[in-house]
Amino acid sequence: MSGWLWLILAIIAIAAGGYLFRMIGQKVTGNKPYFRDMSYGVAFGYVLAAALLAGSIWLYLQEGAVFFRWAVQGLIIAAIIAYLFRLLGRTVGTAGSRKLFRSMPLTASFGIFVIVVYAFLAIFAGAIAPYGQDEILAAANVAPGGDPAFGGNPEYPMGTDQIGRDILSRLIYGAQNTVGIAFITTCLAFFVGGSLGFLAATLGGWLDQVLSRAVDVLMAIPALIFALLLMTIATVWANAWGIDRTIFMVLIIALIDSTRVYRLARAVGQNIVVMDYIEAAKLRGEGLSYLIFKEMLPNATAPLLAEFGLRFCFVFLTIASLSFLGVGIQPPLADWGTMVKDLGQFINYAQFAPLVASAPLLPAGAIALLTVGVNFVVDWMLHKSSGLKE
Amino acid sequence: MTDTLLKVRGLKIEGRSDETWNPIVNGINLDLKKGEVLGLIGESGAGKSTVGLACMGFTRDGCRISGGEVEFDGIDLVNASAAVKRGLLGKRIAYVAQSAAASFNPAHKLIAQHTEAPTQHGVSSRAESEEDGVELYRRLRLPDPENIGFRYPHQVSGGQLQRAMTAMAMACRPDLIVFDEPTTALDVTTQIEVLASIRDIVEQFDTAAIYITHDLAVVAQMADRIKVLLKGDEVEEADTRTMLSAPTQDYTKSLWAVRSFQRPAKPKPAEDAVPVVSVQNVTAGYGKSAMVLHDVSFDIHEGRTVAVVGESGSGKSTTARCITGLLPPVEGSISFAGESLPLDYRRRSKDQLRQAQMIYQMADTALNPRKSIGEIIGRPVEFYLGLKGKAKRDRVNDLLNEIELEPGEYFHRLPSELSGGQKQRVGIARALAAEPKFIICDEVTSALDQLVAEGILKLLAHLQDTLNLSYMFITHDLATVKSIADEVVVMKEGRVVEQGPKAEMFVPPHHPYTDLLLSSVPEMDPDWLTDLLAERGVDNIGDAAVDKM
Known part of the structure; x- marks a missing residue:
């Protein structure tokens, strides 16, 4: 009960603080327009932000707040990396790339850095990973951190799982499997959905009706359940015909996601197709492929690229969830979704041994970091493309 | 108390682009007496609209008033607080935008939007301002003034919407109205009706107005004085008649001369020529x-x-x-x-x-x-x-x-x-x-x-x-x-x-x-509209508007 009381008291204090803050601001600055025309909500926000900042500093100094401290340190390190990476981009490279980096916010440079690192790890996984992804080592259940005092082992800096596989190696191979497959799937979804969407926008009529209604039907079924259902069917086929199940998974997710791409491409295409320059090209007698690829596509790249980034995250999360549910990428192939599932029990030890409990957070964090990174870049590209339109 | 309503001195406005502030308006002076209409003309990018808005103490996003003063009836608008401006705008200063269709909220009826400002400012009750709205619609020669207010913006024509917007600006009987190209988007035949009704109502209520346009012939009908702007600078200012008959600056002369371009007539094509x-x-x-x-x-x-x-x-x-x-x-x-x-x-x-x-x-x-x-x-x-x-x-x-x-x-x-x-x-x-x-x-x-x-x-x-x-x-x-x-x-x-x-x-x-x-x-003769209306008969125009319905 006293907890609620404290909360109410704190809110009252902040509310009063907001009023005082604005009044003092007006007095001190001699009624400058900024303070004079400040609404109460803004003043309240300032004081609330200050209170939250003070609270987090206090929390940071507490003994038990291990994860919070990690989060703050991680944020600071990320900001420094992003700053350094942008600095590098501004000094190295062609004139065009330097100009790009000059106007880039820190979030975007961090996102690009994350994507570059992931791509590097995925491509050179075999050379970088210290062990194989399915190699079973002597020591099982080694805690991450590499400190023997806390049950770690310097040979396995991120520890090993229950049957003794090196988590670091599996994380690196996971980048190859999860990210690589997600990338292929997204490209396929864009190729199918994008070209059909533009075709429907340009030709209209019955083709548009047939395609759009088919897409409506597909979109009416919840995506994850639909994917699970199709994967169950595909498993039978895969076993019968001896084809790798992963291929079916790529096709199924690409099909489901292409419906979303179709809708976007059609909507964007319809806005472009009514432009006078398209009419001029039609009257010139241009063919369909010239219209779509030379006149329309260049004007649709910004929204499509932004959608590509977002779609990539969704595909990637779908693969991770399918793997977590047991129908996605099959063991012993390393995959972040499967790893979260396998290491999940360790989370129960969080109260006694934070280091041990952090084992499932590593693959989960890898997923989160890439999702955040890609979204930062997408946000920036959306901002840029909307800026082009004024 | 002098009869000067608006006094602008050395107004400088800057706009932000590419991370720096660039000048848009470089020191404009402007005086407006009560009941006077000033025409602001210039080509696009001359800063007409920016000056017009600054006269209301307002700048668009990404712009700022960097110098000079704007004084409305003794009130310093540049440094006025938001609360003071809120009390003035809509009540004593009103604005009529170029595109009425884009300026009305499509989800509300005309009269509901009309009564908003008077009730907000406490000038009159909702019922009173509705009644007044009908009266204004009548004076602006809108067809069926009793009922037109109960339509939605998409249910009336562009010219009628523009007049409804003028009525809305008039709702609190402001001292100053800024008209920003109110007839540019209209056909010539509709333009006449809007021009005539705006001019009438401004005269009836002795309202001062700033009339922004790029059309010289239009401004000649509406304004008592004309100010010519070019790239944020004042070119010249004079009475409408003086300005039309004897412009002193080369730029103004070139504007006046535009309409004189004429091609020589060609001989008629042969009777049996095959048309292209x-x-x-x-x-x-x-x-x-x-x-x-x-x-x-x-x-x-x-x-x-x-x-x-x-x-x-x-x-x-x-x-x-x-x-x-x-x-x-x-x-x-x-x-x-x-x-x-x-x-x-x-x-x-x-x-x-x-x-x-x-x-x-x-x-x-x-x-x-x-x-x-x-x-x-x-x-x-x-x-x-x-x-x-x-x-x-x-x-x-x-x-x-x-x-x-x-x-x-x-x-x-x-x-x-x-x-x-x-x-x-x-x-x-x-x-x-x-x-x-x-x-x-x-x-x-x-x-x-x-x-x-x-x-x-x-x-x-x-x-x-x-x-x-x-x-x-x-x-x-x-x-x-x-x-x-x-x-x-x-x-x-x-x-x-x-x-x-x-x-x-x-x-x-x-x-x-x-x-x-x-x-x-419109012709460049300041008496053109008056003569035309006399010729057609004022009621005729109102009837024409009714016929259009």
Whole structure:
């Protein structure tokens, strides 16, 4: 009960603080327009932000707040990396790339850095990973951190799982499997959905009706359940015909996601197709492929690229969830979704041994970091493309 | 207490772009007495609207008042607090925007939006202001004033909406109204009604007004004094009559001279000459039942310009779409140099398509924003003439020279890096690249400033003389018709009302509709509107508005 009381008291204090803050601001600055025309909500926000900042500093100094401290340190390190990476981009490279980096916010440079690192790890996984992804080592259940005092082992800096596989190696191979497959799937979804969407926008009529209604039907079924259902069917086929199940998974997710791409491409295409320059090209007698690829596509790249980034995250999360549910990428192939599932029990030890409990957070964090990174870049590209339109 | 209502001294405004503040307005002085109307004119980018808004103590996002003072009735608007401004705006200072359609909230009825300001400011109760609204609608000669307020914005016409917006600005009986191009988007015939009613109501309530426009003839009717702006600087200011009869600055003189461009008349074509384009009894429409064009016929002869005029909705552009084949007519035929064309553009041969080209009204949407000027002009050169590599590049350079753009400088630019007039020139070059015989110009100058528009007209005239082109010139601006046309086709509601050589068209007797169109074009004479209204009878205009319903 006293907890609620404290909360109410704190809110009252902040509310009063907001009023005082604005009044003092007006007095001190001699009624400058900024303070004079400040609404109460803004003043309240300032004081609330200050209170939250003070609270987090206090929390940071507490003994038990291990994860919070990690989060703050991680944020600071990320900001420094992003700053350094942008600095590098501004000094190295062609004139065009330097100009790009000059106007880039820190979030975007961090996102690009994350994507570059992931791509590097995925491509050179075999050379970088210290062990194989399915190699079973002597020591099982080694805690991450590499400190023997806390049950770690310097040979396995991120520890090993229950049957003794090196988590670091599996994380690196996971980048190859999860990210690589997600990338292929997204490209396929864009190729199918994008070209059909533009075709429907340009030709209209019955083709548009047939395609759009088919897409409506597909979109009416919840995506994850639909994917699970199709994967169950595909498993039978895969076993019968001896084809790798992963291929079916790529096709199924690409099909489901292409419906979303179709809708976007059609909507964007319809806005472009009514432009006078398209009419001029039609009257010139241009063919369909010239219209779509030379006149329309260049004007649709910004929204499509932004959608590509977002779609990539969704595909990637779908693969991770399918793997977590047991129908996605099959063991012993390393995959972040499967790893979260396998290491999940360790989370129960969080109260006694934070280091041990952090084992499932590593693959989960890898997923989160890439999702955040890609979204930062997408946000920036959306901002840029909307800026082009004024 | 002096009778000066608004005093602006050394007003400087800056706008933010590319991370720096750039000056937009450099020190404007302005005085406005009670009940006086000041006209602000200048081409686009002159800072007219920015100054107009600053007179209300307001700047657009990304702009700031960096110096000078704006004093409204003794109140310093530059440094006034938000609360003080809230009390003034809408109540003592009101604003009428260019596009009434975009300025009304489409989800509320007109009267509900009308009563908002008076009730908010506590001037009158909702019922009182509704009553007053009806009275204002009546004075502004809106049809059915008792009930028109209970319609939604999309249920009334553009001219009526503009008057409803003026009524809304009048709701609190402000001391000052800023009119920002209130009639620019309207047809000439509608413009008259709006101008007359605005002028009346401003006189009746002795309201001071700032009237912003780029149309000299309009400002001549409305303003007591005129101030000419150029790129954020004041050029000159004088009484309307003095300004019109004896402008002192070169720039003002050049503005005044624009309308004098006139082409010499051409000899009539031979009786048996085969017309380049012949439109015969065309009936066309969108969908099965609603026909937009009814039995339209006219000929366009080689080397001549046929102007097609009419209000919006009269079927001018639809006729163009029929000729190009985008909208196949239901009945009738279109022939080119005596040879009948397939009605659908998809069935026309490449050469038939090449012969007829089109220049669009909005150069912004007519040029692909992701292609360079060289690519845009080069594509028809390659597509129709099969030129590649250096031959193509040379041809594009020739075309750029012809439209008076320096090839080295403009070849690699994107459309967004060009001004409005330059974009329109590129549109012309793209049409020329196909080496056509016939070009359709769809309102090519209506989105441009007068000086720029004159340049485009001169270029088109020059090209016609050198290349012996035929033009179909769609326009609603009769001044343009006077300067460039050889023959005129007047359209109304999808029918050809009258057609003939220009010389005959501008001499009475006219068809009544042609007469209405011609008499509605504002002239540079400040007494023109007064005389016209006297001639037509004031009630007549109100009736005309009712007839339109």
